[in-house]
Amino acid sequence: MTVAVLGAGQLGRMLALAGAPLGLRCRFLDPAPDSPASHVGEQIVAAYDEPGALARLIDGAAATTYEFENVPAATAAYLERHGHVHPPARALETAQDRAVEKAFFRSLGAATPEFAAIDSEADLAGALSRIGAPSILKTRRMGYDGKGQAAIRDARAAGAAWRSLGGQPLTLEAFVPFDRELSIIAARSTSGETAFYPLVQNEHREGILFRSAAPAPGLTAALQREAEAIATAALDALRYVGVLVIELFEVGGRLLVNEMACRVHNSGHWTIEGAETSQFENHLRAILGLPLGSTAARGGSVMLNLVGGTPPAAALLEDRRLRLHLYGKAPRPGRKVGHVTLVDSDGESLAARAARAAALVEASTALNA
Numbered sequence: 001m002t003v004a005v006l007g008a009g010q011l012g013r014m015l016a017l018a019g020a021p022l023g024l025r026c027r028f029l030d031p032a033p034d035s036p037a038s039h040v041g042e043q044i045v046a047a048y049d050e051p052g053a054l055a056r057l058i059d060g061a062a063a064t065t066y067e068f069e070n071v072p073a074a075t076a077a078y079l080e081r082h083g084h085v086h087p088p089a090r091a092l093e094t095a096q097d098r099a100v101e102k103a104f105f106r107s108l109g110a111a112t113p114e115f116a117a118i119d120s121e122a123d124l125a126g127a128l129s130r131i132g133a134p135s136i137l138k139t140r141r142m143g144y145d146g147k148g149q150a151a152i153r154d155a156r157a158a159g160a161a162w163r164s165l166g167g168q169p170l171t172l173e174a175f176v177p178f179d180r181e182l183s184i185i186a187a188r189s190t191s192g193e194t195a196f197y198p199l200v201q202n203e204h205r206e207g208i209l210f211r212s213a214a215p216a217p218g219l220t221a222a223l224q225r226e227a228e229a230i231a232t233a234a235l236d237a238l239r240y241v242g243v244l245v246i247e248l249f250e251v252g253g254r255l256l257v258n259e260m261a262c263r264v265h266n267s268g269h270w271t272i273e274g275a276e277t278s279q280f281e282n283h284l285r286a287i288l289g290l291p292l293g294s295t296a297a298r299g300g301s302v303m304l305n306l307v308g309g310t311p312p313a314a315a316l317l318e319d320r321r322l323r324l325h326l327y328g329k330a331p332r333p334g335r336k337v338g339h340v341t342l343v344d345s346d347g348e349s350l351a352a353r354a355a356r357a358a359a360l361v362e363a364s365t366a367l368n369a
C-alpha cells in the first residue's frame with residue numbers, strides 16, 4: 001500500500017520509517033532534490049502546484065497527506081477533488097493564518113492570548129492601545145521557528161516593528177508571561193476514533209524548539225483533561241483526520257492556545273521510543289482508518305533537537321540507551337539536522353542523562369542564520 005505525502009523533510013522521513021513495518025510505502029513530492037525522506041522512500045522532484053507531478057504523486061495511493069503546512073491552497077483543493085486527503089483543507093487554511101486560527105479556538109471556547117489583525121500602521125497603533133506592551137507583532141502567514149516576529153517592548157518600538165514586517169497581513173499578540181510551554185498531540189482516525197498523548201513540556205531557544213519532556217513534569221489529570229477537551233473540540237469542528245498538535249502556554253494554572261500544527265510535530269518525536277505507538281505510526285493508522293495504537297508513555301522521555309550542527313556521534317552514543325536520529329541534512333545555522341531521545345523509568349537517572357546529552361548538544365548548536 002502506498003501513502004502519498006506532500007513534502008519530503010525529516011517528518012516525511014520518520015513517517016516512512018514508521019510505515020515500513022506495516023508494509024506501507026511512502027511516495028513524496030518536494031521541489032528540493034535529495035530531501036531527507038528521499039533516502040527512505042520515492043521522491044518526485046517538482047513544484048507543489050504542478051498538476052502532472054500531483055497526478056503522479058497520488059496515482060494508486062491509499063491516502064494522501066502533508067508533512068508541512070504551507071501547502072498552496074490550489075494544491076490542497078486539487079488533492080481534495082482527486083481523492084482522500086488528510087487532514088482536511090479547512091484545517092490547513094485555518095492553521096495557515098494566525099488570526100483566523102486564534103479566532104477559531106476562541107469560537108470553540110478556548111482561551112488564547114489577546115490578539116488583533118493588523119493591516120496598517122494605524123491598526124497597529126489602535127491595537128497597541130488596547131492590548132498594550134509588551135506584545136509581539138507576527139506575520140499571519142508562513143511564520144515558523146520564530147521567524148516573522150518582532151517584539152514590541154514598549155509603544156515607542158512600534159514604528160521599528162512595523163518597518164521590519166509591515167506590508168503583509170500581520171497580527172499583534174499580547175506577550176504572555178507563561179510558566180511553561182506545553183503541547184498536546186492528538187490523533188483522530190477516519191472512523192472518528194481519537195487518542196491523546198500525555199502533555200509535553202517544550203523549551204524554545206530563539207523561537208526554535210530545543211527540548212521536550214514527556215509526560216510534562218508534574219502533569220495533573222485535570223491539566224491533561226483540559227488540554228484534551230480543547231483538542232477534542234478542534235478535532236470535531238474540523239472533522240479532522242490525522243495527527244493534530246496544539247501548542248499551549250500554561251499561565252497561573254490556565255491553558256492558552258498559541259497555535260496548532262496540522263501534521264506530526266517536533267514536540268512528538270519522543271513518541272518514537274517513549275510511547276507505545278509513535279505519532280508517525282498513529283498518523284498513518286488514522287488516515288488509513290486502522291485502529292489507533294496505544295499512546296501510553298513508556299516512562300519519562302527527554303528529546304533534544306540538534307540545531308545547526310551535531311556533536312560527535314560516538315560521544316552521544318556513550319550513553320548506551322540514548323537514541324540518535326540524524327536526518328541526512330547538511331548543517332546550517334538554525335536548521336534542525338537531527339534529535340536525540342532518552343527514555344528512563346527513573347526520574348533522577350533521566351535528569352542526569354539528559355543533562356549530559358544537553359551539554360554535548362549545546363556545544364554543537366548554532367541557532368542564528
Ligand code: AMP
Nearest residue numbers: 113136144145146173174175176204207
Ligand atoms: P510561534 O511561532 O508563534 O509558535 O512562536 C515561537 C515561540 O515564541 C513560542 O514557542 C514562544 O516561546 C514564543 N512566543 C510566541 N508567541 C508568544 C506570546 N504571545 N507570548 C509569549 N511568548 C510567545
